[in-house]
Amino acid sequence: MSAKSVSELRTVSGNVRKVVAGALEESGGLLRLAPCWVPRSFLQPGKRLKLDPKDLYAFGLNRGGIDERWFASTTPCANEGRVPDEGLSYVVFGAERCTLKDAVQELGAGLIGAGIYNQYKRWPVYSKFFDNMGPIPHHLHQSKAQAALVNQEGKPESYYFPPQHNATGNNFPYTFMGLEPGTTKAQVRKCLEDWNKGDNGILDLSRAYRLKPGTGWLIHPGVLHAPGSLCW
Numbered sequence: 001m002s003a004k005s006v007s008e009l010r011t012v013s014g015n016v017r018k019v020v021a022g023a024l025e026e027s028g029g030l031l032r033l034a035p036c037w038v039p040r041s042f043l044q045p046g047k048r049l050k051l052d053p054k055d056l057y058a059f060g061l062n063r064g065g066i067d068e069r070w071f072a073s074t075t076p077c078a079n080e081g082r083v084p085d086e087g088l089s090y091v092v093f094g095a096e097r098c099t100l101k102d103a104v105q106e107l108g109a110g111l112i113g114a115g116i117y118n119q120y121k122r123w124p125v126y127s128k129f130f131d132n133m134g135p136i137p138h139h140l141h142q143s144k145a146q147a148a149l150v151n152q153e154g155k156p157e158s159y160y161f162p163p164q165h166n167a168t169g170n171n172f173p174y175t176f177m178g179l180e181p182g183t184t185k186a187q188v189r190k191c192l193e194d195w196n197k198g199d200n201g202i203l204d205l206s207r208a209y210r211l212k213p214g215t216g217w218l219i220h221p222g223v224l225h226a227p228g229s230l231c232w
Contacts, residue, residue, distance in 0.1 A: 006034040006090060009097040016091075016098035016106050023093040031111075033089040033100060038068040038077050038128075046131040048165050048231045059083070073126035074101035089126075124153060131231045134171040138202050143221040160216035161230045170229035174208040177225045 012019050024031060037051070041064035045056050049069055056065045063081060070077075070087055077087030089100040100123065109117040116124070130136075144154035179188070183205045194200040203226065211230045219225050 004095070006092060006097060009092065009095055012096050012098045013102060016102045019093045019096050019098045020091055020103045020107060020111070023091050026093065031091060031100075031103075033072060034092050034097070036070040036073055036087065036089045037066045038070055038087055039064045039066045039079070040068065041079070043067050043136065044133040046133045046170050046229065046231060048168070048170075049129055049131045067131050069129045069131075071127040071129075072100060072123070073128075074099070074104055074123045075126055129165070129231060130227065131165070132170070132227075132229055134229050135175070136227045138176060138206065138224055138226040140224050141219075141221045146221070154221050156221055157219045157225075158216065159219070159227070159232045161211055161213045161232050163213040165231040166213040169211070172229045173211045175211060175225060175228040176203050176206040176208045177219070178207070178223055179205050180207055 020031070037055075037058070039057075039059045041062070043064065045065035045067040047053065047056070049066070051066060051069075057063075058066065063079070070089065073087055073089045075087055076082070076085075079086060085099065090097045091100055091103055104111055104117075104123045108121075111117075112123050141155035141157065142152070147154045187205055188202075191200045191202040191205070202224075206224065206226070208228075211228045213230065216232070
């Protein structure tokens with residue numbers, strides 16, 4: 001009999017303590033999570049996530065190719081048309097599985113530590129691999145104060161470009177960051193007014209930095225950035 005895929009396992013959605021305890025005992029204290037694949041309809045996958053090529057469009061062509069793998073995620077993916085558990089990491093033990101989100105809700109500080117749980121009452125972070133053939137559009141993330149206005153968390157981002165996943169740099173291994181000194185509000189506003197005209201020229205106001213495997217950086221909230229095509 002062939003091994004079952006993760007999606008074929010029995011999903012436990014209540015009283016998940018037994019599944020989590022079994023998984024921890026089996027691994028010697030490490031909570032090993034099943035791979036969590038996420039597609040994006042507006043980006044082309046870079047084919048460096050060690051995913052079988054025939055599975056790149058496993059969610060369907062209309063959903064786009066898989067270009068992200070999420071780690072230790074309790075955050076549902078906000079994709080349009082997503083499947084119910086998209087973006088959620090699973091704990092696997094034997095023939096059963098449960099979401100990390102349910103595990104944290106039930107075990108709380110005993111699983112993630114009192115410091116984090118007492119402040120957030122959940123697991124508030126996750127990591128991911130981005131693997132795109134080209135760059136991502138120029139954008140920025142909200143600060144803690146800005147995000148609090150809509151009951152969300154701020155979003156700083158840190159990047160590392162692992163040499164093991166970057167034998168090729170793909171189409172554009174450069175990241176645009178910030179705005180050039182002397183850029184005026186009127187110039188930025190003109191780019192926003194030209195939003196629906198294709199290339200609105202926003203990158204003409206920014207500067208590109210060459211990406212190098214084995215390096216990385218921290219992008220603070222409020223800083224414009226257009227990540228390049230290395231896997232990170």
